[in-house]
Amino acid sequence: MEQFQGRVWLLGDNLDTDVICPGRLLDAPIEEIAEHALESVRPEFRAEVRPGDVIVAGGNFGCGSSREQAPQVLKAMGISCVVAESFGRIFFRSAIAIGLPVLACKDVAGAFADGDTASIDVEKASVTNVAGGAVMSGERLSPEMLEIITRGGILELLKEKTGGAQ
Amino acid sequence: MAMTSAERILARASGRDTVAPGDYVTADIDKAMCNEGFAAVAMNLGAAGISKVFDPERVVVIMDHYVPPPTERAAMIQKIVRGAVSAFGLPNFYDGRYGVAHQVMMERGHALPGELIVGTDSHTCTYGALGAASCGIGFTEMAYALATGRLWFRVPETVRFHLEGDLPPLVMSKDVILKIAGDHGAEVAQYRAAEFSGTGAGAMTMASRMTISNMSMEIGAKFCFFETDARAEEFLHGLPVGGYDPLVFDESARVFAEYSLDLTSLEPQVALPHTVENVQPVSSLERTPIHQALLGSCTNGRLEDLQAAALLLKGRSVHPDVRMLVYPASWAVYRLAIDDGTLADLVDAGAIVMNPGCGPCFGSHGGLLAQDEACVASTNRNFIGRMGSDKAGVYLASPATVAASAAAGYIADPRDL
Numbered sequence: 001m002e003q004f005q006g007r008v009w010l011l012g013d014n015l016d017t018d019v020i021c022p023g024r025l026l027d028a029p030i031e032e033i034a035e036h037a038l039e040s041v042r043p044e045f046r047a048e049v050r051p052g053d054v055i056v057a058g059g060n061f062g063c064g065s066s067r068e069q070a071p072q073v074l075k076a077m078g079i080s081c082v083v084a085e086s087f088g089r090i091f092f093r094s095a096i097a098i099g100l101p102v103l104a105c106k107d108v109a110g111a112f113a114d115g116d117t118a119s120i121d122v123e124k125a126s127v128t129n130v131a132g133g134a135v136m137s138g139e140r141l142s143p144e145m146l147e148i149i150t151r152g153g154i155l156e157l158l159k160e161k162t163g164g165a166q
Numbered sequence: 167m168a169m170t171s172a173e174r175i176l177a178r179a180s181g182r183d184t185v186a187p188g189d190y191v192t193a194d195i196d197k198a199m200c201n202e203g204f205a206a207v208a209m210n211l212g213a214a215g216i217s218k219v220f221d222p223e224r225v226v227v228i229m230d231h232y233v234p235p236p237t238e239r240a241a242m243i244q245k246i247v248r249g250a251v252s253a254f255g256l257p258n259f260y261d262g263r264y265g266v267a268h269q270v271m272m273e274r275g276h277a278l279p280g281e282l283i284v285g286t287d288s289h290t291c292t293y294g295a296l297g298a299a300s301c302g303i304g305f306t307e308m309a310y311a312l313a314t315g316r317l318w319f320r321v322p323e324t325v326r327f328h329l330e331g332d333l334p335p336l337v338m339s340k341d342v343i344l345k346i347a348g349d350h351g352a353e354v355a356q357y358r359a360a361e362f363s364g365t366g367a368g369a370m371t372m373a374s375r376m377t378i379s380n381m382s383m384e385i386g387a388k389f390c391f392f393e394t395d396a397r398a399e400e401f402l403h404g405l406p407v408g409g410y411d412p413l414v415f416d417e418s419a420r421v422f423a424e425y426s427l428d429l430t431s432l433e434p435q436v437a438l439p440h441t442v443e444n445v446q447p448v449s450s451l452e453r454t455p456i457h458q459a460l461l462g463s464c465t466n467g468r469l470e471d472l473q474a475a476a477l478l479l480k481g482r483s484v485h486p487d488v489r490m491l492v493y494p495a496s497w498a499v500y501r502l503a504i505d506d507g508t509l510a511d512l513v514d515a516g517a518i519v520m521n522p523g524c525g526p527c528f529g530s531h532g533g534l535l536a537q538d539e540a541c542v543a544s545t546n547r548n549f550i551g552r553m554g555s556d557k558a559g560v561y562l563a564s565p566a567t568v569a570a571s572a573a574a575g576y577i578a579d580p581r582d583l
């Protein structure tokens with residue numbers, strides 16, 4: 001699996017799916033949700049996020065709703081990987097299911113400042129602050145999860161099973 | 167070997183004798199619930215070239231979030247759902263008027279003890295009140311589950327909560343789960359299963375148990391369990407259901423952590439904006455004026471919740487500065503609350519009674535907040551912007567506290583009314 005190196009958006013604890021995708025936009029296309037993603041905590045996110053950026057966050061990232069638009073919009077905006085101290089369970093699963101790499105790593109938020117560069121190896125579950133600091137070890141994903149991410153999402157596995165048509 | 171509820175059900179569903187926390191299993195799904203998210207699920211199925219679901223009888227589609235559709239786009243989503251339900255030939259379809267999906271699943275007998283159930287909604291864990299292992303998943307995973315009838319699960323550890331003694335008058339099961347969130351944090355059951363036991367749990371009605379299992383999501387729980395005791399059997403007795411495996415806890419099974427809560431001394435609790443763990447006893451709160459009081463949702467929109475509010479508001483008036491909205495959790499609840507006069511009492515007090523459904527609970531329609539407004543709500547989430555403006559505040563409380571506050575105009579202790 002590829003390794004990621006990207007500029008860090010540092011976010012806090014308990015960042016919920018409503019903040020990533022407000023409820024009033026649940027009937028909207030992803031491009032419209034992208035105009036408002038994270039705006040209540042980081043108003044500049046929309047204008048300044050660049051493809052390849054990574055999110056580093058505190059505990060319980062993506063807690064709350066099952067809305068898949070949350071990981072989808074982050075992926076669509078170019079976020080290459082989300083590393084958090086812990087995740088809301090459904091966000092974590094859905095991110096993997098759509099092929100957005102996620103990594104749980106204890107104490108990771110304290111090792112980064114906003115705008116630092118993070119180097120991440122998802123398969124080895126390691127995270128490093130390129131500006132210096134120790135290699136941090138996160139929780140390894142299972143081989144099944146890694147395969148889903150590598151393939152670009154669980155639908156790709158499904159297509160393979162059905163040969164693309166039934 | 168002694169197994170927790172989660173281990174027992176996942177072992178059964180994956181065809182193994184035993185499983186242990188941390189194991190990954192691929193398990194057969196007993197039921198799959200979809201709300202309006204079925205529009206996205208169907209699109210994913212189409213993209214993968216799938217035209218059949220694994221077992222149409224095991225799929226339940228219930229529209230609840232956009233009832234009635236507040237926007238043209240929402241109406242379109244519902245239209246897509248109806249088309250997809252018909253294309254996939256799904257017999258268990260509840261179009262908008264039946265109520266919130268979780269309530270409908272329970273009261274129509276679609277959720278049974280011992281089953282493994284997934285749903286496209288985070289509060290699918292509600293069915294644990296009956297002893298089902300149920301949890302929310304996303305649209306892409308649901309497409310996979312509907313196509314194959316299977317899904318991967320990580321066997322969770324279990325956290326046990328012993329609830330002891332009876333709740334004092336005007337203190338409700340909502341106060342219990344808020345107290346737990348306040349004392350132990352929003353991650354006390356993160357990735358884990360929660361088992362609720364003890365005399366306090368046993369004494370609770372099914373409706374009260376459902377409030378706790380619903381909100382177990384807010385303390386991170388993947389599954390939540392109550393035992394299938396006589397009360398649960400009685401609930402199931404009235405439903406058109408066949409056989410099921412009653413869930414009995416094995417107290418000798420190894421759990422990750424245990425907590426005890428003495429219910430006899432519990433006071434009404436409130437979660438302040440913007441997290442569920444920001445909890446205080448209502449009695450210690452500074453006077454907090456409110457502009458909206460919301461009674462309803464899959465957390466607290468059942469008959470006993472409406473009755474508790476009506477009892478307090480009968481002969482009183484909703485404060486002139488407050489709009490009080492009532493969203494019964496289902497059509498069945500609505501109908502019963504008409505028959506026994508509950509809705510009449512609420513309407514006479516000045517409440518606005520709305521249709522069954524999610525209403526403003528997720529911030530899309532039917533009672534949103536302007537900036538600097540505050541709402542006391544019997545719902546389950548008070549995230550920033552959850553109910554309208556991201557500069558508004560949502561306070562989570564029990565139906566009794568919501569009713570007392572609606573009358574007072576500020577967040578009020580129902581015991582003082």
Ligand code: SF4
Binds near residue numbers: 287465523527546
């Ligand atoms: S009532 Fe609220 S919490 Fe329950 S399903 Fe509807 S939006 Fe979700």
